[in-house]
Amino acid sequence: MLLDRRYFLILIGATTSAATLSNLATARADDGQLSTRNDPSFKLPPLPYAYDALEPYIDKRTMEFHHDKHHATYVKNLNDAISKHPNLKGKTVEQLLQSLTSIPDDIRKTVRNNGGGHLNHTMFWEIMSPNPDNKPRQPQGEIAKAIDKSFGSFEKFQEQFNDAGTKQFGSGWVWLVKAKNGALKVTTTANQDSPILQDLFPIMGNDVWEHAYYLKYQNRRADYLKSWWNVVNWEEVNRRYRGRF
Structure with missing residues (x-):
């Protein structure tokens, strides 16, 4: 009887814990917003691999700074801005950027810069993956x-x-990027602007801010761009290509 009762209590505890974890589990949207039922704020998504997983093409130290400092700052600044206008809480990054002209003047620039930074970087981590064989990748x-x-x-x-x-x-x-008519083209944006501001869907993109490559490549941006192809995650790029418009 004691054993049965103990088993019952363990079972109840496990069930309760599982329910709690389920309620708090985050759901990743395409725009990079991580949300819970009770917390609509934006979250820094974890890297889908270790900091050194993209070496020798992208070094560990760059990934640490890029993800933990730069991307984290965009998330913090975006949340700080949205906190000033509670009616905007719960909107995705895409929704905020696509309705940028309706964003209050006092936070519009902050939302454009930091919302774009959050959106762009969330995609960036996902369209890269380790290349343990060190072989060129083809789509x-x-x-x-x-x-x-x-x-x-x-x-x-x-x-x-x-x-x-x-x-x-x-x-x-x-x-x-992909246009609504399905056409593909190469384009660039300044700062952290997202192509969705031009009604274009970003299938893949490479960050050419100096913080993305300078520790390893210094001023050799062209070398960084050539090397980057070795870590492109074509499976994720395919998913994004199928996913919109």
């Missing part, structure tokens, strides 16, 4: 066919993407 599946159709070949697309990223003046991003 597969639907995105490979779409790239060939739009640019002639993967090599031509890669050359155009790298060239645009190298020539982006100052800080910013280089993107492969």
Whole structure:
């Protein structure tokens, strides 16, 4: 009887714990907002791999600073801004940016810069993955066919993407985006602007702010861009290509 009662209590405790964890579990949206039922604030998403997992292409120290300092700051600043206007709580980053003209004047610039930074970086971590074999990666599946159709070949697309990223003046991003008509194109944005501000969906993008590469590549942005292809997660890029418009 004592054993049965003890088992019953353990079972009840486990069930209660599981329910609690379920209620608090976070759900990742495409825009990078992590939310819980009781906490609508934006959260810094964890890296989907270890800090040193992208070496030798992206070094551990850069990933630590980039994720834990830069991205974390965008999340904090965005939450601080939204806290001034409680009616905006619960909106996704995409919703905020797509209705930027309706955002109150006192936080509009902050939301644009830090909301864009949060959105861009959440995508950035996900479209990269470790390459333990150290072999060049090629796109597969639907995105490979779409790239060939739009640019002639993967090599031509890669050359155009790298060239645009190298020539982006100052800080910013280089993107492969999809328009509502399904057309693909390479574009760039300054600072942390997201392509969704231009009604374009970002399929993949590379961060060309100096903080993304300077510790390892110094001023050799072109070398960083060429090396970055070794860690592109084409499975995730394919998912994003299928997911919108």
